[in-house]
Amino acid sequence: MHKSGLVGFIIDCQTDDLDQAARFWAGALRLPISEAGLSPNPKYRKLAPGPGGMNIEVQKVDHPSRVHLDIESTDIEAEAKRLESLGARRVSRVEGWIVMEAPTGHRFCVVPARAPS
């Protein structure tokens, strides 16, 4: 049986200045931009872990700004099927994760479970 659960959220920002956006959210949430925030992927800035170690990132996007939730799973295909049975639909597969849409209209992602720390 696969496992899954809320692992964090991504603050999607329609912006030309990702660093400025990340600085605002780091200040607002009092979660400094982590060194890992200087990731090789120039679309993301990672903040310090949130409550319970939650993963919080600021992403540069072309669509209107929003917050999207990330669900992690030890088996993202099985998890996507479980979520479909609850009423969600698949939107696309991007790199290593699956983009889904809730029956309430929210987009969210199913991502591979992090390695235990």
Added chain:
Amino acid sequence: MHKSGLVGFIIDCQTDDLDQAARFWAGALRLPISEAGLSPNPKYRKLAPGPGGMNIEVQKVDHPSRVHLDIESTDIEAEAKRLESLGARRVSRVEGWIVMEAPTGHRFCVVPARAPS
């Protein structure tokens, strides 16, 4: 000096059936609707606490669905001023909290700090 920090998020749902919306998110996140979810305010359903005790609620709204973050503070006025200095603006005061808009366009709320448990 006041304190503040991320306390949780609200899943705002443009829906005629709040219970159905809450059931989806409770199932998706594996966070059951809490007994406190049957709150006197018919617009909200509270889920079991998220990672780190985060407060997660499903709200019925009239605007398009979105997720909004809640920042708690021991002094919401001082916190709103701090956030304004970072570039946010006040939108409105609703009941006991302050609705703000980030420079990235996201709406979020500043809410009174929870009593220590």
